[in-house]
Amino acid sequence: MTGPAMIFDKPNSYIGQPTPRADAARLLAGRGRFVDDLQLPRMVHAAFYRSPYAHAKINGIDVTEARAAPGVVAVYTGAELSKHVTPYVGVLSHLAGLRSAPQHPLAVDAARWQGEPLVMVIAQTRAQAEDACELIDPDLEELPAVVDSETALDAETPVLHSEFDSNLAWERTVDVGDIDSAFAAPGVTVVERQFRFGRHTGVTLESRGTVCDYDPSEEQLTVYYSGQAPHMMQVIYSKHLGIAEENVRVISNDVGGSFGIKIHTYGDEIAAGVAAKLLNRPVKFIADRLESFMTDIHARDHVVTAKMGISEQGTIVGIDFDDLTGIGPFSMYPRTSAIECNQVLNLTGAPYAMENYRAKGRVVFQNKTLMCQYRAVGHPIAMAIADCLLEDCARSIGMDPVDVRRKNLMADDSYPRNSTSGMKLDDLSHQKALEKLTEIMDYKGLRDDQEAKRKAGVYRGIGFVSMVEVTNPSPMFYGIGGAPIASQDGATVRLDAGGALHISSSITEQGQGTNAILGQIAAGVFGVDIERVKVSTGDTKTVPYGGGTWASRGAGIGGEAMLQAAHALKEQVLEVAGVLLQTPVEALDIKNGCVVDAGTDNERMPLADLARTVYYRGNELPSDLKPELIATRHYRVSDFPFVFTNGAMAAHVEVDIETGFVKVLHFWAVEDCGRVINPMLVDEQVRGGVVQGIGGALYEECLYSPEGQLMNATMADYIVPMAAEMPEITVAHIETPTKTSVLGAKGAGEAGTGGAPAAIMNAVNDALSPLGKSIWQMPMTPERVLQVINRN
Amino acid sequence: MSKTANITLKINGEDITATVPVRLNLVDFLRHDVGLTGSHVGCEHGVCGACTVEVNGDAVRGCLMLAVQADGTEVTTVEGLSDSGRSAALIRSFTARNALQCGFCTPGMLASALSYIDAGGAADKAAIREHISGNYCRCTGYQSIVEAICDVITENATTEEAGA
Ligand code: FES
Ligand code: FES
Numbered sequence: 018m019t020g021p022a023m024i025f026d027k028p029n030s031y032i033g034q035p036t037p038r039a040d041a042a043r044l045l046a047g048r049g050r051f052v053d054d055l056q057l058p059r060m061v062h063a064a065f066y067r068s069p070y071a072h073a074k075i076n077g078i079d080v081t082e083a084r085a086a087p088g089v090v091a092v093y094t095g096a097e098l099s100k101h102v103t104p105y106v107g108v109l110s111h112l113a114g115l116r117s118a119p120q121h122p123l124a125v126d127a128a129r130w131q132g133e134p135l136v137m138v139i140a141q142t143r144a145q146a147e148d149a150c151e152l153i154d155p156d157l158e159e160l161p162a163v164v165d166s167e168t169a170l171d172a173e174t175p176v177l178h179s180e181f182d183s184n185l186a187w188e189r190t191v192d193v194g195d196i197d198s199a200f201a202a203p204g205v206t207v208v209e210r211q212f213r214f215g216r217h218t219g220v221t222l223e224s225r226g227t228v229c230d231y232d233p234s235e236e237q238l239t240v241y242y243s244g245q246a247p248h249m250m251q252v253i254y255s256k257h258l259g260i261a262e263e264n265v266r267v268i269s270n271d272v273g274g275s276f277g278i279k280i281h282t283y284g285d286e287i288a289a290g291v292a293a294k295l296l297n298r299p300v301k302f303i304a305d306r307l308e309s310f311m312t313d314i315h316a317r318d319h320v321v322t323a324k325m326g327i328s329e330q331g332t333i334v335g336i337d338f339d340d341l342t343g344i345g346p347f348s349m350y351p352r353t354s355a356i357e358c359n360q361v362l363n364l365t366g367a368p369y370a371m372e373n374y375r376a377k378g379r380v381v382f383q384n385k386t387l388m389c390q391y392r393a394v395g396h397p398i399a400m401a402i403a404d405c406l407l408e409d410c411a412r413s414i415g416m417d418p419v420d421v422r423r424k425n426l427m428a429d430d431s432y433p434r435n436s437t438s439g440m441k442l443d444d445l446s447h448q449k450a451l452e453k454l455t456e457i458m459d460y461k462g463l464r465d466d467q468e469a470k471r472k473a474g475v476y477r478g479i480g481f482v483s484m485v486e487v488t489n490p491s492p493m494f495y496g497i498g499g500a501p502i503a504s505q506d507g508a509t510v511r512l513d514a515g516g517a518l519h520i521s522s523s524i525t526e527q528g529q530g531t532n533a534i535l536g537q538i539a540a541g542v543f544g545v546d547i548e549r550v551k552v553s554t555g556d557t558k559t560v561p562y563g564g565g566t567w568a569s570r571g572a573g574i575g576g577e578a579m580l581q582a583a584h585a586l587k588e589q590v591l592e593v594a595g596v597l598l599q600t601p602v603e604a605l606d607i608k609n610g611c612v613v614d615a616g617t618d619n620e621r622m623p624l625a626d627l628a629r630t631v632y633y634r635g636n637e638l639p640s641d642l643k644p645e646l647i648a649t650r651h652y653r654v655s656d657f658p659f660v661f662t663n664g665a666m667a668a669h670v671e672v673d674i675e676t677g678f679v680k681v682l683h684f685w686a687v688e689d690c691g692r693v694i695n696p697m698l699v700d701e702q703v704r705g706g707v708v709q710g711i712g713g714a715l716y717e718e719c720l721y722s723p724e725g726q727l728m729n730a731t732m733a734d735y736i737v738p739m740a741a742e743m744p745e746i747t748v749a750h751i752e753t754p755t756k757t758s759v760l761g762a763k764g765a766g767e768a769g770t771g772g773a774p775a776a777i778m779n780a781v782n783d784a785l786s787p788l789g790k791s792i793w794q795m796p797m798t799p800e801r802v803l804q805v806i807n808r809n
Numbered sequence: 810m811s812k813t814a815n816i817t818l819k820i821n822g823e824d825i826t827a828t829v830p831v832r833l834n835l836v837d838f839l840r841h842d843v844g845l846t847g848s849h850v851g852c853e854h855g856v857c858g859a860c861t862v863e864v865n866g867d868a869v870r871g872c873l874m875l876a877v878q879a880d881g882t883e884v885t886t887v888e889g890l891s892d893s894g895r896s897a898a899l900i901r902s903f904t905a906r907n908a909l910q911c912g913f914c915t916p917g918m919l920a921s922a923l924s925y926i927d928a929g930g931a932a933d934k935a936a937i938r939e940h941i942s943g944n945y946c947r948c949t950g951y952q953s954i955v956e957a958i959c960d961v962i963t964e965n966a967t968t969e970e971a972g973a
Contacts, residue, residue: 037904044912045900047847047887051913054846144830222851222859222913222947273849273913274947306852528910528948697907704950705910732856732945740951741935741942769950 031537035697038533050270060299064146066136068128071162071384071725082152088145095123107348109498115187117348118178122284129346132311162384162725166343169381194373199334213794215718216318223273226303229293244279246565252501269555272527276392310730316391325406335373349389360395367436374437396771450665480779488764489573489660505653507561508578516625521553523563524575530698542583544607569764577758581650668780677799689751690765706769714774816880821889836860836871847887858944861917868924887916908957910948932962
């Protein structure tokens with residue numbers, strides 16, 4: 018691909034600079050605009066009566082008393098609401114065989130997880146709505162619950178959806194080479210482990226919420242949405258509420274964290290839209306923390322039995338595994354709950370050049386909260402399977418884990434090529450990343466320290482992961498399967514009369530710095546000071562059409578669209594300048610807000626003069642010159658299904674073998690996300706991601722009783738990483754730009770979360786190795802660590 | 810069903826009189842009745858620190874205190890800290906270090922950081938981590954926040970030395 022490559026070297030280019038975010042000042046002054054900050058005239062509040070059981074038949078619900086309670090405006094049961102909204106089914110056609118049952122925003126016949134909304138109460142205040150919920154008298158008949166994913170497919174387990182013959186939602190197998198012969202070959206050592214990855218959840222500090230407003234005079238639904246994909250939500254509200262798509266406006270202002278949590282269809286948010294439409298007034302619903310734990314999507318929940326074979330010389334001959342994952346009672350709409358398992362099958366072992374690969378995935382229904390895509394979808398599972406088995410193999414043949422990686426990681430000059438599972442790979446740097454990692458962490462020094470400490474009875478461990486991350490997805494991710502999820506993004510750049518740029522984009526901001534990097538790209542490519550770039554995102558009425566920010570696609574896809582748009586606007590402006598200045602276009606450039614002579618930078622005309630001439634004094638232009646001074650470009654990845662990144666990470670831990678506590682002493686991450694647009698923002702993305710990964714590895718788990726009751730649905734009981742337990746995290750970069758775009762940026766947002774758990778598990782097992790013990794379950798809580806230490 | 814009470818207090822230097830349900834907590838009162846939406850709610854049970862505000866000079870969880878309990882007190886929120894310039898140095902260092910992503914934890918972080926700095930806390934990263942361990946941040950990984958707080962303390966020390 019050719020393009021304006023010089024943009025990266027221009028003196029006023031912001032690409033690659035640690036430019037501070039313009040919107041930080043607003044948030045630091047307490048001037049954020051989060052959904053719950055919104056107060057609209059005549060606004061009323063929703064609260065939900067939710068199922069107390071994991072599984073129950075709804076015989077009837079008496080809401081008479083609730084209707085009469087003070088402040089109550091309306092009460093809707095599932096049966097009543099279903100007259101005004103159609104149910105949805107979370108399947109995608111490219112995930113062949115995936116099935117799920119129709120899901121209603123409020124359950125109609127049966128409740129299928131504890132916390133599923135059954136009744137919506139609308140009142141003048143939230144407190145009154147909650148008071149009225151207490152007066153609801155449901156006739157629920159508790160049914161046996163399918164809780165354990167491992168018995169969900171047994172013949173004696175009840176089937177959750179009567180239209181299906183079993184609780185199986187989806188299955189897939191991949192079989193490449195001949196794994197059985199490879200494992201049976203002479204000199205091959207095969208290790209086998211059973212991994213358990215607990216359920217955890219996103220715990221965004223700002224809970225989910227919405228304000229839905231309906232104006233019957235224009236048949237217009239406006240949804241204030243805390244989330245990542247406004248255009249997707251526009252289609253969903255339109256389709257299921259029966260409102261023309263152009264009459265649904267979705268606005269996403271500040272979002273208090275999302276990480277894949279706020280990108281799905283939640284019954285309570287849809288119901289709030291229905292209520293707004295029925296009542297012709299704004300309805301606010303903000304989930305409280307208990308509701309967040311019970312209804313935000315959960316993640317992971319895998320049991321994996323896996324084997325790896327390695328030759329005496331340390332060559333990995335193959336991986337064979339079986340992944341079972343429980344997804345709750347429905348596949349989440351519209352992204353489905355099979356993508357995570359699919360990713361595990363696609364990504365396991367992808368950094369390594371091996372010839373044999375067999376993987377089986379099964380996705381099963383159960384009576385727990387829905388499971389779906391959360392940050393680093395499938396990656397922590399895939400990376401742990403391959404890299405934790407790799408270090409287990411290394412131990413069993415007495416080889417250093419770094420040496421085993423050096424031997425098996427794909428060579429940096431071997432791309433483009435396919436992974437064993439068939440993924441198209443290009444522009445990766447596993448070997449370089451690993452070398453840089455061992456350098457910055459002083460690997461040798463840490464091993465020496467480890468040995469010395471062991472003599473003193475202190476158990477320290479070092480663990481690694483070499484990983485890939487799926488970023489910049491093409492239409493092959495969702496669009497191909499029929500979901501209203503755009504893989505392309507659009508960007509518009511407008512030169513204002515005062516010489517400033519107004520830019521807008523379909524990617525969205527949840528704190529990553531989306532708006533900041535869009536500004537950097539536009540300012541640098543076009544040639545103005547970044548202070549003169551104003552950014553709009555997150556409003557379906559005003560931004561170009563596109564997918565939003567998820568799957569680490571914002572910078573790579575939305576950023577490239579912005580680059581192309583800024584370049585197009587520059588060409589337009591130079592054309593006008595050429596006429597006004599009677600100078601050939603090639604002899605002109607734009608720098609620091611001025612049209613200049615290319616080469617000498619001699620100032621010829623401020624942009625404000627040019628723009629004012631075009632906008633106010635068109636009489637000074639030749640009549641055949643009709644400048645637009647606005648440009649829109651769209652971009653999608655077309656040659657590859659995804660643009661992969663790679664990284665190498667290491668953890669240094671100390672395990673207290675008396676208490677089972679794991680202390681992470683330090684963490685290192687070397688990341689190759691292609692061209693780095695803003696190193697300060699990328700480093701923080703990586704660090705935040707690592708901390709979420711450490712959370713999953715050591716602390717976070719949604720614990721259920723055998724009856725399917727979520728037992729730790731408060732922030733006091735569900736442990737999240739806090740500052741004191743978290744290590745310093747050193748981040749370094751290798752930059753191998755992707756050839757799929759001019760910008761060359763890949764994603765970076767999920768690498769830490771995808772890689773850290775494997776590195777931590779490896780480090781813990783390295784620490785325990787003198788005891789001959791190892792742990793294969795996450796989170797690695799003190800109790801579980803002690804159990805393996807004390808097991809004979 | 811819900812009883813009310815009259816309260817008078819000073820919020821960010823302004824005298825406010827209001828009639829509030831006795832069950833209303835301070836942060837909801839500030840956000841929804843007074844319109845100071847800078848203070849946030851993350852858990853409503855004292856764990857996450859998003860609602861941290863100053864009451865009579867102490868950092869307090871706005872979700873664990875009832876509005877009626879704030880009768881007669883002086884309350885300072887993130888808006889007040891910004892308007893008075895008390896958070897100016899932290900605002901600069903948080904921006905320079907990118908010590909915020911979504912910004913939802915930030916108002917509470919600033920209040921906690923200020924209580925550490927004002928109490929003469931040292932530029933000791935472990936101590937700062939300990940101090941802000943009642944403030945949950947899902948986005949940043951904490952390191953940049955710790956460094957930003959450290960920067961302000963070091964900067965203050967240098968200015969004092971220069972002035973001495
Ligand atoms: S909302 Fe008060 S501590 Fe979380
Ligand atoms: S910046 Fe998002 S929670 Fe801290």
